[in-house]
Amino acid sequence: MSDTRSSVSEPAVPAAAAGGTQPLVEVRDAARWFDVSPPWLERVLARKPRALLRAVDGVSFTLQRGETLALVGESGCGKSTMARLLVGLYGLTRGEVLIDGQPVSRLNEPGGRALRRRLQMIFQDPYASQNPRWRVERIIAEPLLTHTRMDAAQRRARVDELLRQVGLDPSDRSRYPHQFSGGQRQRISIARALAAHPELLVCDEPTSALDVSVQAQVLNLMKDLQRQLGLTYLFISHNLAVVHHVADRVGVMYLGRLVELAPRDAVFGQPRHPYTRMLLSAIPDLRGTGKSRTPVAGEVPNPLNPPTGCTFHPRCPHARELCRVEAPKALPAGEAVVACHGVELGWETLQGPA
Incomplete structure (x- = not known):
């Protein structure tokens, strides 16, 4: 039985995005496995094998300067783990992640400090990612203390500049995080991320904890900042409407693979x-067009014991015997690169089970 990895390689990037230069980010066959085995003695007495959670398992992509690449998928697919690999919060089990x-x-x-300055992360929960005992000025100035030699007056001037840049008032520097709304706290997080002039922002569901109207404001702010500062975004989200608004390219992850x-x-x-197609069909249609929809069938399999072959085959309406025994290769399909036997053999457009 073959177990060829189904990590997806890169499709051609539009010339405007690529700019004919080396990608800012290169991810090559990245994998991160977590050992979730019970304690050694318990495992030996019960004769249980080691339990490995393959959170990311053979992911490859590049990210061009000034581009927004969104990673989407259901909870547990490996999006946030990939984000943490990119900023060095997790080590790699296999593969390579390159920044410039x-x-x-x-x-x-x-x-590594000079490299770390070039990438920053915006977390999902702005309140949990900010020290509640620190005033806003100290929160935003923290990267300046680490990565620059500014004196106190220069740091305060930079903090005031950042607060204006994200739509807040310089007088807010003396307040604490709990005195702000969720959207304002996320603006503070964005200001902190921008403090040391990074090139890459890794955004791990930065608007999922916000109201819909506030989401739009924060997303528009991020797009404006990207145009003004030439930022590059890796954007993690499960909200496809948000992804459609911000992304240049989209990577779809399932059980740790693209x-x-x-x-x-x-x-x-x-x-x-x-x-x-199942993810897109699950988006609510408020227009009431009566368009037929394909519900997302079944549950995500246990990642500790993933299916053989194509890991999506237990939920796929087009699965055949080949899908059950052999993992698909990543192949070009128009503008996309897709890991699916149906694309390779021409039956991906079927409307029902084979």
């Missing part, structure tokens, strides 16, 4: 992988 040609593994080495990677309009206009 330099491995992320150097972030924790003596000479199953489809394509420009945004191709994903939303002509999705190729059955899982991508």
